[in-house]
Amino acid sequence: MEEEKRKKLSMVVFSGDMDKLFAAFSIATGAAASNMDVTMFFTFWGLRALKKKARTGKSLSGRMLGWFYGGDINRATPSKMSFGGIGRWMFKRMMKAKNVALLPELRQTAIDLGVKLYGCQMSMEVMEIPREKMIDEVTQCVGVAFFIEQAQQSDVTLFI
Amino acid sequence: MEEEKRKKLSMVVFSGDMDKLFAAFSIATGAAASNMDVTMFFTFWGLRALKKKARTGKSLSGRMLGWFYGGDINRATPSKMSFGGIGRWMFKRMMKAKNVALLPELRQTAIDLGVKLYGCQMSMEVMEIPREKMIDEVTQCVGVAFFIEQAQQSDVTLFI
Amino acid sequence: MEEEKRKKLSMVVFSGDMDKLFAAFSIATGAAASNMDVTMFFTFWGLRALKKKARTGKSLSGRMLGWFYGGDINRATPSKMSFGGIGRWMFKRMMKAKNVALLPELRQTAIDLGVKLYGCQMSMEVMEIPREKMIDEVTQCVGVAFFIEQAQQSDVTLFI
Numbered sequence: 072m073e074e075e076k077r078k079k080l081s082m083v084v085f086s087g088d089m090d091k092l093f094a095a096f097s098i099a100t101g102a103a104a105s106n107m108d109v110t111m112f113f114t115f116w117g118l119r120a121l122k123k124k125a126r127t128g129k130s131l132s133g134r135m136l137g138w139f140y141g142g143d144i145n146r147a148t149p150s151k152m153s154f155g156g157i158g159r160w161m162f163k164r165m166m167k168a169k170n171v172a173l174l175p176e177l178r179q180t181a182i183d184l185g186v187k188l189y190g191c192q193m194s195m196e197v198m199e200i201p202r203e204k205m206i207d208e209v210t211q212c213v214g215v216a217f218f219i220e221q222a223q224q225s226d227v228t229l230f231i
Numbered sequence: 232m233e234e235e236k237r238k239k240l241s242m243v244v245f246s247g248d249m250d251k252l253f254a255a256f257s258i259a260t261g262a263a264a265s266n267m268d269v270t271m272f273f274t275f276w277g278l279r280a281l282k283k284k285a286r287t288g289k290s291l292s293g294r295m296l297g298w299f300y301g302g303d304i305n306r307a308t309p310s311k312m313s314f315g316g317i318g319r320w321m322f323k324r325m326m327k328a329k330n331v332a333l334l335p336e337l338r339q340t341a342i343d344l345g346v347k348l349y350g351c352q353m354s355m356e357v358m359e360i361p362r363e364k365m366i367d368e369v370t371q372c373v374g375v376a377f378f379i380e381q382a383q384q385s386d387v388t389l390f391i
Numbered sequence: 392m393e394e395e396k397r398k399k400l401s402m403v404v405f406s407g408d409m410d411k412l413f414a415a416f417s418i419a420t421g422a423a424a425s426n427m428d429v430t431m432f433f434t435f436w437g438l439r440a441l442k443k444k445a446r447t448g449k450s451l452s453g454r455m456l457g458w459f460y461g462g463d464i465n466r467a468t469p470s471k472m473s474f475g476g477i478g479r480w481m482f483k484r485m486m487k488a489k490n491v492a493l494l495p496e497l498r499q500t501a502i503d504l505g506v507k508l509y510g511c512q513m514s515m516e517v518m519e520i521p522r523e524k525m526i527d528e529v530t531q532c533v534g535v536a537f538f539i540e541q542a543q544q545s546d547v548t549l550f551i
Contacts, residue, residue, distance in 0.1 A: 078543050082550075083389070085254055087311075090435055094405055094550075097513070101535035107543070115250055116311060130328065132321045139312055151407075151436055152459055161452045162517075168450065169516050193257070196329050197322075215261035222387045223238050223267070227542045229403070229550040230242075230254075230389040243549070245414055247471075275410055276471060290488065292481045299472055353417070356489050357482075375421035382547045383398050383427070390402075390414075390549040 079108040081225040083218065087116030087140070089147035089159055089174065095120075095231045096177040102227070103184035110225075111181075112218045114191035117231075118200055120144050120178065121190055125204045133199035144174050182208050189213050239268040241381045242389040247276030247300070249307035249319055249334065255280075255391045256337040262387070263344035270385075271341075272378045274351035277391075278360055280304050280338065281350055285364045293359035304334050342368050349373050399428040401545040403538065407436030407460070409467035409479055409494065415440075415551045416497040422547070423504035430545075431501075432538045434511035437551075438520055440464050440498065441510055445524045453519030464494050502528045509533050 080102045084095045095111065103109045113121050119140065128137035152158040166173060172180065182188070190205060190212040202212055222228050240262045244255045255271065263269045273281050279300065288297035312318040326333060332340065342348070350365060350372040362372055382388050400422045404415045415431065423429045433441050439460065448457035472478040486493060492500065502508070510525060510532040522532055542548050 080539075080542075083254070083258070085251065085391075091405065094403070094434060097535050098403070098539070101539050105536060105539050105543075107539070114254060130325070132325045132328075135321065136312075136325075152456075161455065165450070165452045165456075165517050165519075168452075169513075171513060171517055193329075193331065197325050197331055199325075215257050216265060219240075219258070219262050219265050219267070219387075222240070223265075225387070227539075227545070227548045228387045228389060229548060230391050231405075231550050243414070243418070245411065245551075274414060290485070292485045292488075295481065296472075296485075353489075353491060357485050357491055359485075375417050376425060379400075379418070379421050379425050379427070379547075382400070383425075385547070388547045388549060390551050 077106060077108045079110070079225040080227040081110040081112065081218070081221045082229040082231055084111055084113045084117035084120060084231050085115050086150070086231055087119035087147055088150035089162060090149045090151070091231055092117070092120050092144070092147055092174055093177065096174065096181055098229070099186045100177060100181050100184055103181065103186050109186040110189065110221045111186060112189045112191060112221070114194045115198070116140070118190060118194055118198065119147060121188060121205045121209050122200065123204055123206055127201070127204050128199045130199065136198055144178060147174065189217065191215070237266060237268045239270070239385040240387040241270040241272065241378070241385040242391055243378065244271055244273045244277035244280060244391050245275050246310070246391055247279035247307055248310035249322060250309045250311070251391055252277070252280050252304070252307055252334055253337065256334065256341055258389070259346045260337060260341050260344055263341065263346050269346040270349065270381045271346060272349045272351060272381070274354045275358075276300070278350060278354055278358065279307060281348060281365045281369050282360065283364055283366055287361070287364050288359045290359065296358055304338060307334065349377065351375070397426060397428045398547075399430070399545040400547040401430040401538070401541045402432065402549040402551055404431055404433045404437035404440060404551050405435050406470070406551055407439035407467055408470035409482060410469045410471070411551055412437070412440050412464065412467055412494055413497065416494065416501055418549070419506045420497060420501050420504055423501065423506050429506040430509065430541045431506060432509045432511060432541070434514045436460070438510060438514055438518065439467060441508060441525045441529050442520065443524055443526055447521070447524050448519045450519065456518055464498060467494065509537065511535070
């Protein structure tokens with residue numbers, strides 16, 4: 072019954088940009104720290120946030136995608152001023168200078184606070200990212216119907 | 232009365248990127264299939280999703296916009312790795328390989344499931360896209376007040 | 392009691408793009424004009440919408456950021472077809488031709504209608520944008536917990 076009264080937040084994490092992932096995980100951990108029930112549904116580029124540092128892709132297109140958009144959460148670059156990696160370096164530097172947690176730590180905090188991380192099954196298939204190339208902490212790989220169900224029960228919904 | 236009990240989802244579709252439109256229509260069809268009442272409000276670049284394959288624009292700026300951002304839903308390119316059209320080709324290939332519906336089919340499914348498609352009147356005026364250059368299935372062209380009204384009654388709201 | 396019955400809209404404004412800011416302020420003013428209680432929470436690139444025309448940044452990275460992403464709301468460029476400033480000029484021209492309010496006027500209308508503008512404290516610190524470089528109309532500078540609280544009470548939530 073206590074459980075039923077908890078407010079709920081559901082977000083689609085579509086983006087794999089460093090800055091947007093940072094916003095997504097900040098909101099998620101903030102909400103979880105406020106005792107909200109938090110669901111993150113990672114799709115498309117957002118899947119990078121759940122990946123291990125591993126090669127993906129089987130077909131030519133899949134391997135091309137893995138080549139240009141491979142790596143794990145540490146490879147994420149900002150949506151602006153990427154400058155071929157300089158932007159990432161610059162932001163990490165600025166965050167460290169202010170003692171702000173970087174993405175891997177922020178994701179770990181989310182996990183520790185009970186935030187649920189779901190991978191979008193269809194994107195995983197299209198992008199040829201198998202479950203075993205994703206971190207163990209992924210709660211489940213689900214379809215869009217699952218997200219709809221979660222969103223219907225939510226007090227706050229966001230698409231990032 | 233049955234009608235009043237249906238859950239409602241409203242989204243602003245601001246983006247005209249292939250991948251984001253794919254996410255928008257996937258969520259919309261998924262929600263409609265779950266018996267939700269779904270409203271899509273297309274604005275700015277998102278208007279491409281409702282356009283016929285036709286030239287638009289009257290003023291110099293309008294024609295420039297039509298030149299660089301013309302065409303219909305098939306012209307949409309992904310937000311990442313566009314590579315001057317190669318990204319679009321690559322994603323279509325990957326989707327077909329997994330038997331995933333492409334954008335025009337997904338839009339048709341949305342229409343068949345009763346999803347309502349609204350065009351933002353102000354964007355249409357600014358971008359010089361007249362009603363007759365849009366597909367017949369557009370439910371209506373409306374202002375922001377209309378979206379606000381729909382959103383207020385919704386259980387799920389998204390900006391894509 | 393009257394106050395409690397008002398519907399509420401909360402949005403995160405993450406983007407500093409001209410077109411997305413335009414969408415954000417259009418929705419905000421539209422909602423406020425419909426008697427909704429509107430909260431805008433500006434973070435990351437979105438902070439530009441609250442800045443004065445002033446240099447920011449102290450560290451090397453901070454100054455680099457100020458250099459490449461400085462200026463006020465008038466410096467915002469569209470997310471597509473920026474063309475080194477031509478896109479901004481083109482859109483302003485198209486908007487004026489249709490008598491559509493430009494960003495600074497739209498922001499003023501939002502303020503006049505009682506829309507609350509919050510700056511994200513953590514982004515301000517990381518990006519080295521002090522409070523005094525922001526416009527006086529900023530309601531308050533707050534943390535993510537504040538946004539979560541507002542969002543929980545809202546009928547409509549958006550991430551732009």
